[in-house]
Amino acid sequence: MRKRWLKIPAAWVTPLGVIGAVIAVVWVGIAFTARLWVPFDPLGQDLPRLQAPGIDTLMGTDALGRDIFSRLMTGASVTIPLALMLVLMSLVVGTLIGAIAGYFGKWVDELLMRLTDLVMAFPTVILAMVVAAALGPSLFNAVIAAFVVSWPQYARMTRSIVLGLRTQNYVMAGRLMGFSPFKTLRVDVAPNVVGPILVLASLDVGTAILLLSGLSFLGLGAQPPTPEWGSMISAAIQNFDSWWIGLFPGLAILTVVMAFNFVGDSLRDIFDPTSQVSRAGARS
């Protein structure tokens, strides 16, 4: 059993999955170490303003004379951990609620799912505005707003999987053999939920980064002078001819989102054992 997890599955060998994983790991690495090695203080305004990319300032400087390279790298440590945290929170809460609804069914299911529907009816950006208006605009409040609307998709997916599994013959066979509810969940249900949920989560990291940057771009998230990618792009609008101010944060967002999407896609292949068969060209 354990061997299967150690062995590198064939799907990992797909070039996009590998590229995505490498880029994602590099960005996460940057996010956690950037503050230690960036050449300039990301908040320091002591360089010439609007300097084009060159030898001292790799990506130029912005309108306040701050080094964009340093701000970009530090920005990773603002957005990426928050996005990961957001996804983790949504995953834990959503999966739990979905599993409870699916496993117990009846009125529990009805109650939890109506709650989910209610929450899903909110448009994210408007909700974020409401939260910003109530609690004041800050990156943390943006995360709260994003969390409120993003857990239901995990709940829905988990519920539908658990609901389908509950009547599967092998789940029944296990129960007839005297499996405890915990063992049924661990042996027969969880392994079949983990895959789809991890796929969803890894695809969701990209979405979360887009969402947080988007909210910051609108001024509902990170506040100046925090070096956040969305707000950096937003600042670029005022200096349109200094292309480097907006380009590099934009590229950063693009690469991170794409990387996580590639990882998500190849995870999908790994967690579906039947898809490996179809890769080998066998038709069933």
Place this chain on the structure above:
Amino acid sequence: MSELLEVSDLVIEYHGASVVRAVDEVSLTIAPGEVLALVGESGCGKSSLARAVVGMEKPRAGSVTYRGSEVPLLGVRRRRAQFTSIQMVFQDPNSSLNPRIRVGQQIAEGIRAAVERGDEGSQPEEWLDRVGLPTEMVSRYAHELSGGQRQRVAIARALAARPSLLVADEPISALDASSQASVADMMRRLALDAGAGLLFISHDLAIVRLIADRTVVMYRGMIVESGVSDRIWNDPVHPYTRALISAIPEPDGKGNLPAAPAAEAPEEWRSRLPEALDRT
């Protein structure tokens, strides 16, 4: 005779837009070492009855008693050890096995159930061998097997739990024609070797008559005819049983068309004939 399983006046209803009575006051018994076949066409209630026997269906009325105690509903809670000696083989081999666990480990779960009950342990390989599969298959996953092999694994897993009562719900209908008879025969042999009772549900009377000691014919939720298999096959009394048997095309190459009922579901099929029950 002390009965292993006793179903008495069982009623199962489904409540939807209207109430559907799937099983209508059915009674039957199975003794240890006996093969009882439950035969009928789609929608006759035979699967509902099978599910009620193992506790997957809640009876509306009547009772299912296993070794003198009522079979509890298979709820969220853990099944007590005294009832893990009731095992089931399902119709669809594709959903019978957990796709993410190796075959050997799934059979081992059956063995564990037997051990926990105080029965003797065994190795998954033994069971694979007994159902006619190579022992190397312990390390395979379900999707690497054919439908027929999956069903054999499901049978091995159920037998590994050393059941005293094995319920098989259309275990052969998803298999290729050439293996149906042999799998049915294998189930009979293995169940009898273990001294277990076998409740074998099928729509195929031709196969059932070869493996079942007694046969129960169901139509629209009711038992219309029951008794010794050969007796029913050679001399059916109830009009439905007659229609059922004469509709089976004989594979003799003579080009005889089987008799078709004059109408779909004639009224006489629903009649109750006391002389058609418990025939010896």
Place this chain on the structure above:
Amino acid sequence: MIDDSTTAGTDTASTPGVPVLTVDALTIGIGSRNNVKSIVKGISLSLTPGRIQGLAGESGSGKTVTSLAMLGLLPSNAVVGGSIRLGDTELVGMSHRQLNDIRGRRIAMIFQDPSSSLHPQLMVGTQLTDHVKRHLKLSTKQARAHAIELLERVRVPNPDEALSRYPHQFSGGQRQRIAIAIALACDPVVLLADEPTTALDVTVQAGILHLLRDLADERQLAVLLVTHDLGVMSAIADDIAVMRHGEVVESAPRQAIFSTPQHAYTRELLSSLPGAEGFQEATQ
């Protein structure tokens, strides 16, 4: 009844004893260019008016693919070789347009699951008359009369009422009768029946077998009966071809297949039947 000569075209008059559809050295492979999986490996068959040609074999033997090839209904990555001739017309390599004209009008097909071959949201009458109107260019009134006639022929009770009901309001057996009526609507010369009774109860199956036999006799239909059920074969097939792994291993009149099987595989199939001599042997 609509006259044969005016509706069914003139190029293939069905003369008893002369094959109307000939399959010669048919090969079918499915897959991409460098990875073609051979499914049918050179089979030859001929269908004669008034006769039922059985095609027996286990799942995966290629019997269904063979019948689909006669209708040009193979997936787009299928590679077809050899020849399928309907009268003087070669069907292999024909364009979709031309095939469309032949499908349903000259060659009709019925499937295992009648509920999936009928449109669930259209009334039976609509499904029957649309077909007739399009291919035979009849007026609505004529088409309706023709539809009633067809339903009477396949012994659907109260054909008048049946026209304005939906497929789910009929039993499985009645649905298969309706599917047969639709197949017959344009007076085809060839009827392909792929496991037509497998999904039906045995008492219902008997009725459908009677119907197929009668239709073959009175309409001089050439029928291809694909089934794994040797009982069904024995009841209505005139000639039987036994397929295995994409090849016809034995082909002979019905009586000969059952009484003096030549090929080992045919003998194996026969001995696996319940009650057959040697059955006990086969199970040991």
